[in-house]
Each structure stands twice: as structure tokens, then as C-alpha cells.
Amino acid sequence: MGLAAVAGVAIAVAVNAWLLGVTQLTSASMSPTLDPGERVLFWKVGGVDRGDVIVFDGRDSMVPAEHPPAEFVKRVIGIGGDRVSCCTAGRVLVNGVPVAEPYVSPSAVDDTAFEVQVPPGKLWVMGDQRNRSADSRAHLGDPGGGFVSVDRVSGRVLAVVWPARAARWLD
Numbered sequence: 001m002g003l004a005a006v007a008g009v010a011i012a013v014a015v016n017a018w019l020l021g022v023t024q025l026t027s028a029s030m031s032p033t034l035d036p037g038e039r040v041l042f043w044k045v046g047g048v049d050r051g052d053v054i055v056f057d058g059r060d061s062m063v064p065a066e067h068p069p070a071e072f073v074k075r076v077i078g079i080g081g082d083r084v085s086c087c088t089a090g091r092v093l094v095n096g097v098p099v100a101e102p103y104v105s106p107s108a109v110d111d112t113a114f115e116v117q118v119p120p121g122k123l124w125v126m127g128d129q130r131n132r133s134a135d136s137r138a139h140l141g142d143p144g145g146g147f148v149s150v151d152r153v154s155g156r157v158l159a160v161v162w163p164a165r166a167a168r169w170l171d
Contacts, residue, residue: 019044021155023055023071029127029135030073033103033170039162040073042155048123050094052076053157053170056125061148062139073157074135075103078116078124080150085115086137092126103128112137122147 024039033053034040042055058072059065078084082094090109091098110130114137118124125148127133139146159169 021055022161023073023154025073027127027132029129029133030075031108031129031132032105033075033128034073034157034160035166037163038160038166040157041159041161042157044155046156048076048079048150048153048156050076050079050082050099054123054125055154055157056123056148057152057154058148059152061136061142061144061146061152062134071154072125074125074127074133074148076123077126077136078118080118080120080122082118082124083115084118084124085113087111087113101128104130108132110137114140116140116145116147119147121150123150123153124148 021042021044022039023042025034025036028036030053048054053073053075055071055073058070059067062072063070077092077099078094085093090111092101093099108129108131116124124136126135126137136146136148157170160166
């Protein structure tokens with residue numbers, strides 16, 4: 001019995017260290033997809049792609065490099081090599097093609113113009129609540145240019161796990 005308990009704890013620690021993580025949202029920048037106070041489960045393994053909601057350490061992109069580790073949750077809009085621009089009729093374009101964004105409410109659109117080329121190994125991220133998100137756009141003039149290093153990604157959000165009444169899988 002004691003060995004089974006030790007093995008169970010070891011497995012739980014390993015899963016937490018290498019496969020899954022949990023973080024709490026502290027802002028409304030991802031509403032209506034995710035709301036402040038919700039805890040999300042994220043998968044630490046594998047790459048990320050356009051459209052993924054990710055957890056990342058914002059040092060060098062959202063906060064200065066000397067800042068303590070700071071978790072952010074945003075949606076990946078562009079990956080290395082992509083040209084991301086805004087706004088054609090309020091729509092974000094990736095490589096000249098309008099992005100279908102059913103998760104962005106018409107009342108949350110921010111049509112501030114920008115155009116960037118995402119460097120290799122970097123990501124361009126934006127919140128779903130565009131008019132209330134300090135995302136890559138807000139950091140264009142900063143030393144990191146608002147780009148998130150792929151190395152800073154903690155994982156892809158899979159589900160809301162708390163509060164229990166709001167538990168759900170992300171599409």
C-alpha cells in the first residue's frame with residue numbers, strides 16, 4: 001500500500017512537471033473565451049500553431065527581461081515567417097488572408113493599424129477582447145517588438161477547470 005501511494009505521488013508530480021499545468025486568468029483580455037478568475041489547464045508538450053490559446057512567460061515581450069516570471073494567456077495569431085496586419089474592415093490579415101475570428105465580439109474589435117513580419121522562433125499574440133488587451137500590438141515599440149519567443153511558451157490551453165460551474169473544453 002505504501003509503495004502504491006509513493007508511486008501515485010511520483011506520477012502526479014511527473015505529470016505536473018512535464019505534461020500539464022494550471023494557471024489563473026487575472027484580466028479580461030481573453031473574454032468571452034476565458035474570463036477573469038477562471039483557472040485553465042494547459043498542455044506543456046508539443047508545438048503551437050495559429051489560433052491556439054497559450055500560456056507564456058511574458059519576459060522580453062510583455063514585461064522587461066529583468067521582471068520576475070510573469071504568466072500571460074493570449075491567442076497565437078502569427079508564427080515565424082507570417083506577415084500579420086490590421087485592419088481591412090476591422091479584420092486581421094495573416095499573409096494577406098483575412099482571419100476568421102468567431103471568438104472576437106464585434107464590440108471588442110480594435111482597428112488600430114499595424115503590419116509586422118513575425119521573426120523565426122517568435123509568435124504574434126493577441127487577446128480576444130481586442131479593445132482591452134495589452135498584447136503584442138501594445139509592445140511594438142518595446143525592445144522585443146511585442147514578439148513572444150517560442151521558448152517562453154509554457155503550453156496550450158486545453159480547458160477551464162475552475163470554477164466548476166464554468167468547466168469546459170476549449171475548441
